[in-house]
Amino acid sequence: MKWDWNAVSEFMPHFWDGLRVTLEALALGSLLSFSLGLVWALLMRTPSRWVRWPVGVVTEFVRNTPLLVQLFFLFYVLPEWNVTFSALTTGVFAIGLHYSTYTMQVYRAGIEAVPPGQWEAAAALNLPRRRTWTAVILPQAIRRVVPALGNYVISMLKDTPMLMVITVLEMLGQARLFSQQHFQFTEPVTVIGVAFILISYLASLLLRALERRLVR
Secondary structure, eight states, rough: OOOOHHHHHHHHHHHHHHHHHHHHHHHHHHEEEHHHHHHHHHHSSSHHHHHHHHHHHHHHHTSSSOOOHHHHIIIGGGGGGTOOOOHHHHHHHHHHHHHHHHHHHHHHHHHEEEEHHHHHHHTTOOOOOOIIIIIIHHHHHHHHHHHHHHHHHHHHHHHHGGGGGTHHHHHHHHHHHHHHHTOOOOHHHHHHHHHHHHEEEEEEEEHHHHHHHHHH
């Protein structure tokens, strides 16, 4: 099969549009998953079982159902109850919510890894509970879990093609649309595959650099 550089040239404008959407979904989804995951982790440490139990049920349900099913539910079922969002907003929320149940476990491990002496020192200084968390515990915990959180960013990147099923034209969606219109599949799909490899590799390099900086 002959490689068609003209097809690549024609596809590139569509590729850049898809890349922008992919990176936007990745950035917003990551921000949501990190923020919501921390909220879940803190709620699971509250003394009240009336808080822990509902949070545990929700997070277990989300973690144990496929992201694809969640996308279909949010985009196609919720409108029947008059709850409607744009396709990209729905995709960002689905990815962020789904991965927040995993980042919650990362935060939990980081918090539990903080030495007990740190809690005791905060108590000895008579620090308020909020000050203990914001100034002592969370800075140490988050520093420990940054590499693990970064791995989930790469996982989210690889799951962004699922947004195609709810009409979001991310990179693979653009490739699929172009291929159907021009009957050329090899070039656009190959470009997308290379793009995913490069983005994932660059992200891993950034994570390693960040990890080395935090270890100092």
